[in-house]
Amino acid sequence: MIVCSCNKISDAKIRDSLQSETSPRTPGAVYRCLGCSPNCGRCYAAVQSIIKEALGQGGEPTHRHPMAIDRFKEEWAETEHGPAACPATCEGCAVAHAEKR
Numbered sequence: 001m002i003v004c005s006c007n008k009i010s011d012a013k014i015r016d017s018l019q020s021e022t023s024p025r026t027p028g029a030v031y032r033c034l035g036c037s038p039n040c041g042r043c044y045a046a047v048q049s050i051i052k053e054a055l056g057q058g059g060e061p062t063h064r065h066p067m068a069i070d071r072f073k074e075e076w077a078e079t080e081h082g083p084a085a086c087p088a089t090c091e092g093c094a095v096a097h098a099e100k101r
Helices: 011-016 027-033 044-054 068-077 094-100
Strands: 002-004
Touching: 002 044, 011 044, 027 044, 027 068, 044 068
Parallel strands: none
Antiparallel strands: none
């Protein structure tokens, strides 16, 4: 199922990015890992719910917050190596694969 229509990201692609211990743990980090950036923020809650489910962190469903796009962009920009680096450098990371070229 397509979760993000802006970037054409499916729930399967998000789950695939969460397969290792060094994988991203926030929606913004998932987007950086997948080589894209947040646009409208409508998918933030859905991406966060998929992350929680994939990591076995049940609990209350995540609801869309009016400031979701701001938080999304903050998470996307938070890295140790600057805005072009992936915070996780996980196995499926689009950014890491691009850097190897």
